[in-house]
Amino acid sequence: MPELNQAVDSEAIDPQSQPPQPFATECDLVMKGGITSGIVYPLAIKELSSAFRLRSIGGTSAGAIAAAAAAAAELGRQRFDAGLVAADPEGFVKLAKLPGYLGSPSADGRGTKLSALFKPLPALRSIFDVLMACVSDQQPGARILAVLATLLRRHWLAAGLALIVGTLPLWFSASSWAVALWLLGFSALLVAGTLIWRSARLLFQELPDNGFGLCSGMPENDDPQQDEALTQWLSGYIDDLAGQAQAFPGQQKPLTFSDLQAHGIDLQMMTTCLTLGRPFRLPFDDDENVRENKQFMFRRSEFAKLFPAHVVTWMVANARPPAEDQRRTDAAPADVDDLFNLPEPGDLPVILAARMSLSFPLLLSAVPLYCIDYRKKLQTQQYVAPERCWFTDGGVGSNFPIHFFDKPLPTRPTFGLDLGVADSASDQRVVFAQDNGGARLTYWRRFTEGGGAGSIIGFLSAALSVAKDWNHETLSHLPGFRDRIGLVRLTADEGGLNLAMPQSRILQLSEYGATAGREFVARFGAPGKTLEMNWENHQLIRLRLLLASLGEQLQHLDKGLQVTAGTTGDYSRFFSQPVGPQSYRFTGLGQWSADPATGLYGSQAGLAKWTLEQLLSVPRMAAASQQTTPGTRLDKRVPKPLPELKLRPRI
Known part of the structure; x- marks a missing residue:
């Protein structure tokens, strides 16, 4: 690898002497929610699996189902390659057959197996x-x-x-x-x-x-087709793709997040808590930064109506012991016997997360968890009983979490499979940016304006769509995003709530996904390909964006420190004076010197002060260089529009 400071004149490079373009062998994948539109995903995943190892996989709603299936299939492949299971689960082969299976007649002959998954109360x-x-x-x-x-x-x-x-x-x-x-x-x-x-x-x-849903996802006790209900079927399906029965013979262990993590597979999904008014990423975080998982509990009696028996049994057996402030000493015995803490994040069944993400309002029941309202506890200083928190479809909060696995500089591409609207069947159905200027323009969302109920419904529908989709819609058109997103456009009678789609339409939708998957492989994973929109192109875009947006943020930092310097609000006082909340103060105040022998700092205050000084040196060097040589501006010829760096919650 050439040194970072090695001078190279790009205009003088002989194209024949350039090394071959790099291609990716691993990828991440994020899929949008869309109820039955998720039928697009199985063949796309199959195509990606032919060129990439799937490492980080995420989605919302129907995209969460596809993500769970993709992660399970990758786990089955890794287990077989490592000799941990005797027979190949052939997860990706089974995924390729899924559209045909879902399009086949249901057992009762009243529609397809896809429509049979949704069994109303x-x-x-x-x-x-x-x-x-x-x-x-x-x-x-x-x-x-x-x-x-x-x-x-x-x-x-x-x-x-x-x-x-x-x-x-x-x-x-x-x-x-x-x-x-x-x-x-x-x-x-x-x-x-x-x-x-x-x-x-x-x-x-x-x-x-019924949890504010027409369907619970589980069959009735007298239903002769128990395995056709959505949650029951999906639980068995992902276990089969992963080779779970072979890996844990005789145990009926549901697929868990730790099973995936043991083989380097990171699965994440989005759900929305209506009670707390915010989205959550699943599995819940439980680290030094966020302690979400420890606050939630579940009722065994309620989960018995929403999940297969072996899943509930696993969760009860692996429930965390109650914390001190969760002791229910004055609660009724039946309540104590029925309420359990969630297992540790790694022990959460994947089917639980998928079902919490796929709770389309009014169609599928919301999932109830319980937690203590600590605002009440602080006010009363007494025992506060856990209250129900309703979790519904992840798409309410973020229907296309393309940001899930982003790092400052990627080590592998994160592909996004987006779903959009086609105005007519003749429109281009699978859309990729053809060059770095492509996909910058937003698709219009028109609605009837001629009066009547249609106009009002259209207006309200558009307003709701903007409220829930604006974040990923704006991200999707940014450089560094638009070159790695494949958009599949569907007409009004395709996907969505069209549960009764015929087999021919189901198979057609799956072919759109196959086309998208092949395009990703051709662009990012095919050795010797010379397509402009490739992995090297994406790496360069991300590097340029990082340096330009970081430079802009550091300029704001420099300006803020200059404005406050010498005033009572001077930030330098926090390195030397015991001011501000004691719990947040730096340790080693006034001890700024590094060890002469090692050059390392022995105090938090010294390291913090040095860090800030190093950050300030960047915009000052940039300003001096630009004044001497204007062509050195880091935002010159950078892809547009330039994103901004902001502090955001860990969702």
């Missing part, structure tokens, strides 16, 4: 059927008729009684056609009102009791 079946009719790809008039037919089929007795009551006067008198028509119209309204009232009553009574 029996009491909420009519609401579920209405929702499916509303999101079907029929014309508006046909959708309205389908909704009415569904309601009549489910509530025929109430509708019949309403019709009889409304037409009762016609049995005794029909003095004129006008009166008859009026009574028939009134009867129709009475029937419609009855159907709406019955549905609303069901919705408002049963939905909260």
Whole structure:
């Protein structure tokens, strides 16, 4: 490797003498949420696995399901290569077959296996059927008729009684056609009102009791097709991809995050806590910076309705002992017996995180955890009982967490699989930036402006989309992001809530994913390729962005210190004077000298002061160099728009 200060004239380099362009052999992957749009991902993952070892994998909602499956398949590959399992789990081969499986007929013949994954609570079946009719790809008039037919089929007795009551006067008198028509119209309204009232009553009574979701993800006890329910199926599927039964014979051990971490696989997902008003990254952090995991508990009785029995058994057996401030000495014995601390982050089952990320509001039940409101505890200084915290779909907080695995300078590419909207079937479906100036322009999100309910719904829908998507939408168009994101655009009848997609459409969506996966391989993982948008191009962009944005931030630092120098707010006082909160003060105040023999600092204050001085030397050297030679500006010819460095929470 040439020395960092070795002078090279880029204009004088002979292209024939340049070393071959580097290519990546490992990658990270982040996938966006989108309910059934996730059918795009299996073949994309299969293509990536042919060229890369998957190291860090993340996603939200349906992207979390795909991330869990990808991580499990990579674990199965690593276990087999290491001789830890006798038979190859063939996880990536099975992933490639998944779209065909999900597109095949369900056991009851009422649709595909994809639609069968979503089993509503029996009491909420009519609401579920209405929702499916509303999101079907029929014309508006046909959708309205389908909704009415569904309601009549489910509530025929109430509708019949309403019709009889409304037409009762016609049995005794029909003095004129006008009166008859009026009574028939009134009867129709009475029937419609009855159907709406019955549905609303069901919705408002049963939905909260089912975790605010039509489907729990688990089958009913008398369901003959137990393995077709979403959580039950997914739990067994990811265990199979990972070779879990071979690795832990006879133990029924669910796949955990520590299983993945033992083979260098970092899986992360996003969930949203409505009660605490913020998103969380799963598994919960539990290190010297963030102690999230230790605050949460779960009820065994509630989890028994949301997860397979062996998963709940594992969590109870591996629950952390209660901390001192969690001792429930004055709680009811049944409450003590039912409430458990979450296991350590590594012992969390992957299916728990995937299900917490995939809790699409109203479709799938939210997941309840419990924690103590320490604000109450501080105010009362008494025992405070743990309260329920509702966790819903990760997409509410961050539907495309492309930032998950970013470091100042990447050692491998982090690919992003994004989902967007195609205005028509003829639009380009798989979109990659063709050069470094590509993908800078935002796709417009148009809605009807001509008045009526459509305009209002469109406006509110657009406002909601901006509220939850603005962060990743702005990131996706930045340099250093846009060259590593593949956008798959789907029409209104593809993916999303279209649970009843036919097999042909499911297979077509999966092919879009395969196309995206092959493009990533061609750009970043194919030796000898000379494509402009490659790994070396990405490395250079990231280096330029880091130096330019860091230089900008250090200029602000220098300016701030100059403004406060010599005033009562001078920051230098914190290295020598015992001021400010005692718990935050540097140790070794006034001891600034380094050891003459080693050049190392023996005090925190000395090292802190030296660090600040080194940081200040950068913008001052840059300013002096630019004044002498303007062409040395680090933001000259840097990719635009330049991002900014900011302090942000660890989410």
